[in-house]
Amino acid sequence: MQQVLCVGNPNVGKSSLFNQLTGLHQKVANYAGATIQEASGLYDGREVIDLPGLRSLWSNSPDEQVSIRSLQQAIQAGDPLIFVANGLQLEDSMILFSQLADLRAKMCLVINFKDELNKSKISINAKELQQRLNCPVILMNARTGDNLNRLHRVITEDRFEVPTSFCRSMHDVLVHDRLVNHLDTAFYAERGGQGRFEKSKDHVRRKMLIQSVLDNVLKVPATASPLVSNTTRFDKIALHPIWGTMIFLLTMVLLFQSIFSLASYPMDWIDGLFSHLASLASEFTSWPVINSLLADGIIAGIGGVVIFIPQIAILFLLLGLLESSGYMGRISFLSDRLLRKFGLSGSSVVPLLSGMACSIPAIMSARSIRNPKERLAAIMATPLMTCSARLPVYVILIALVVPQGRWLIFGYQGLALLGMYALGVAATLLFALAFSRQQSGSDSAIWILDLPLYRYPHWKAVLQSVYRKTISFVKEAGKIIFIISILLWFLSSFSPRSSTFLAQEYETRSATDENLSEEAVLLEHSYAGYIGKGIEPVIRPLGYDWKIGIALLSSFAAREIFVGSLSTIYSIGSEDEGSILERLRKERRPDGTPVFSLATALSLLIFYAFALQCMSTLAITRQETNSWKWPILQFGIMLGMAYVGALIVYQLF
């Protein structure tokens, strides 16, 4: 199948164009480095590939090397390229275009942001440019698909051309026959090593050539573009030492307050719905075992995660808005100096903030960090950021022990959640500091930050992204939870002991304990009960009983399972069909004190804040570091931190 590659500088709209062509929903965001790996889709019987942004063929960072390797193969195979350029910075974008032209790549030049060019009164004579370059040139708006029909004709009629005017010029000036004849992309690497000023000369010559090609084609008004001047005006406030910091802190506080306040109503509805479903299922068939499996196993387990969909969707929505607006780059600016003290830099902000959604893409996005030492520190520390899978655990534990009151406009529970996120950030930074101090290597990587223009969030793309991420969360977690719920139900509902033993045990103990139920006796002597009691000596110092121990053990594959497991275990042990929260609140120890006391809840919060209970994260760390050493170290250190931290907190409270 023929391949067509979307290529260009970072943050020029390649993924938006890719989505328009393929109907897929590749992540789009308003910052450089949003695309971290190739994505592919189908368009009219061809495979379209979206490559991570690339500044130049001279680049040597890991993320850009991915694109260079793919380009090398595609050009050798004769596959065409859709070169996406930012219309507002056309000269800049054309440097890479000219390098690809040297390699005789068949191309079509798409000049994006047509709407913003109009607003900025920048005119580009596409027809004239097409003649000068000798390859198709299309002015379009990749977000809306304006002029997509023209690109469609270029692709379907295979009108891609080698921009020969560029090649010939560059050939005369710079390039030897061997490059043109043999497509020797190693040329760039070799030439770089030949002389200190070789690349600079090449760059200046290219710029001169580009300026001559664009002469009278590109008309830019003498006054600055209103988009640029509005951005710089707003940045005077957004990057101000005092106001900028306050805006950043306020944004974060509002983000976490919204997670609690906006989500409370739909969460109550979902909770009510699942309680109702469970009560219906408890009498659904004439077989009590099946009813128990449905009500206490499957519905309780799935309901334990579905209830958190509103909060997770709000988190993804607000992070999506930050990414789409261009504010993410400003957070990098504001935090660079602080992060440097911890062995990181402003370029670590994207992995760290992405880690609030999920560690897996966050760790992959660390590819854009050029300094190897800093990149490794970011990969190792990112799982300590509070990911969305921790959210259900935090929410249920906070709701158990933190009252619902308010301080001014801020709810106590929202503030407690903010505190947990702050703990995650602090732990991440300290871990990165300790880790980078142990590693040799230079700290002195160059640091340049692209500050994208502020743009109105692309609502459709943001909402689609929220939908996809939330569905993916539910599907991924749902699959595991479904299996674990059934397994837990089985282990908790059946006992290796005989029914006579269980009846005698109930009779003996109910004489002294009038609150004891038959279900509780069965649970205690079930397979799960014996497993839980087996690990109880290890977890008792942390304040956990054997039931919490089972939930803890089951959540080592993925931490979001914890709430579902708790829900299943406490449903089986209880005749109450109320909400998860109510069931947990009513749970008592043998001495009558609540199981989920302040000390236990805090200890669990600390355990979940630090422990790396996510198999996928370990796998991605292995992939990105190309070694098992780092994920094993990461898992061991974080488990140690979780255990010691939870122990200290429980003993203190």
Next chain:
Amino acid sequence: MLKTGDEALILSVDHPDDIRDQMMANGICTGARLRVEEVSKLHKMMYLNLEGRLMAIRLSRTTDIQVNKLG
């Protein structure tokens, strides 16, 4: 030393090769025209408008960039 509001033409970038390559890939190279939008001493960053592209660069990296001030 460049100040907020200065406009300048880059004459040369006297950094070691790897740093200069990255700067060049980002458009900071001989012949580029820039305007300093902000010099933040708190954040130790310089906020530049480089031929219409907005970017920030650490102040420590700007000392070896030779420029000719315009206007």
